[in-house]
Amino acid sequence: MLTQLLRCLTLCLMLVLLMLPAQAAEDGYQVLDELANQAEAATEAGRFAQAEGFWTQILERFPDNAAAWSNRGNARVSQGKLNEALDDYSQAVELAPNVPDPYLNRGTAWEGLSEWDKAIADYDRVLELNPNDAAGYNNRGSAKAGRGDWQQALADYRKATELAPGFAFARANYALALYQTEQPLLAEREWRNLARRYPNFADVRAALAASLWVKGRRGEAESYWVGAVGLDPRYKDLDWVSQTRRWPPTLVSALQRFLELE
Template sequence: MYRIFFLFFFVFCFSCSQSSEAFLKKGKELMQSGQTKEAIEFINKAIEKNTSNADAFNVRGVAYYEMKSFPNALLDFDQAIELQPTAYRPYYNKGLLFTDQNKLDSALANYDLAAKYAPDTADVYLNRGMVHTLLDSRELALADFKKASDLNANSVMAWYNMGNIYFHDKNYKEAAQAFRQTVSLDPSSGKAFYGLALCYYQLNETDLTCTTLQQAVSLGYTDAKIALEKYCKKD
């Protein structure tokens, strides 16, 4: 009985000795290892310790978001914003959430605020560009993808999305350049090789079209195989 009481007392005291940040740190570690439900328990304790911990509300919102509990996630992101209105992450996370719900105007408004408070963060522009693309605002999307690539020259998705927009607008040289940059950063991207091959086809570069399609096929991109048979038949 004494031993049980001692262990209980020890655990209780250990819990009492931990700061809000310590509980939050443990919660983040659990989230990184995929233990989201367990993480929420520790983040709850972080919030109990300090109800003004904006980061804890934001992180718990991310946990709820990962669990598809969108109403709870939104409440936590809003609370994080109320506590720290100039932190960009809750706005960014709300942008993700609203995009998932196809509430694109709301997503855009939150990405605008994220860009205001974190103007040097490439992912903000990348995601806002994707929303502009969904809204068929290609000029705005292209501007965002360019900004993302300026801030992070290694952003594969920024270059790939630029290539798609240029191709859609029949700017095949610019599209080819963007796709070349994409495959140089990610040589395993079959879809980027495919896009590059289509650019070469439009530019009447037959040999490059076929060799690039072959590369896309070797990477398992199905559409490239169809295009290879169509455009590169041997007589």
């Protein structure tokens, strides 16, 4: 699910403590802040089950906190608990129907279940609420690519890059769509620019290795490949590349040829 993004919500925007006595409200904010900090630290350390537990503790105290529902959904997605995450996101949507982030996050869970149309519907809602949401366009492009609509995905990825030129992952996805839509030279140019600007971006190095190999530029391909797998060895796994990273079929085929003859 690396083609799309999750977003965390700020808890204080969703917390309703205003009708409590001043001291109770202050205590509530302190508890919330402590638990949220612990959840964020656990997330940054990759301890997603622990993060889920902290968000659950927050929800036990503040069940009307839409942000906590959405953030616990993120922790569950990170553990592959997609159906449980959907329940959390839907609760967040019910509590905060005009906030885009729960829709964005729920879309990622739908994508994980290959429910492309449901994901697109959620991303459409994100873009209704915020027409300049670059992540919404990137994620919608991901869902359209998932159902094989690469021309439509290309348009969404392009829009994401126009709205946020520094959004490197959207640019990488845009290059993938260019490659799938038979524009390999433009894709290669985009990957090279990204590789220069972000030398530790394994995805673009692996993509260049595959695309250059099938063009017969083997020395250059091997150079990019060494850098890619040094940064992220998962690119050796075709199933991961095609099913999780979700490269387009033409580039997966190119990578397969490279791996077979490397």
